[in-house]
Amino acid sequence: MKIKDLKKGEFFTKKSIENPTERQVWIKGGYDRTEKKYECIRFDDVNTVCYLSGSKEIFTGFTF
Numbered sequence: 001m002k003i004k005d006l007k008k009g010e011f012f013t014k015k016s017i018e019n020p021t022e023r024q025v026w027i028k029g030g031y032d033r034t035e036k037k038y039e040c041i042r043f044d045d046v047n048t049v050c051y052l053s054g055s056k057e058i059f060t061g062f063t064f
Contacts, residue, residue: 003038004054012058
């Protein structure tokens with residue numbers, strides 16, 4: 001699945017992981033027009049933010 005297909009506020013991981021830890025789970029934020037990428041916030045630390053392009057492959061459907 002691509003990050004642009006995910007709804008805002010949904011959880012995902014960057015790698016295919018069956019049972020991820022809190023550090024491996026990210027939350028999709030809004031679209032940042034200045035970066036032209038989607039903002040992603042780490043689940044366990046809201047101060048950790050990364051920006052991913054809309055075509056980035058992400059993984060959902062894990063047990064958390």
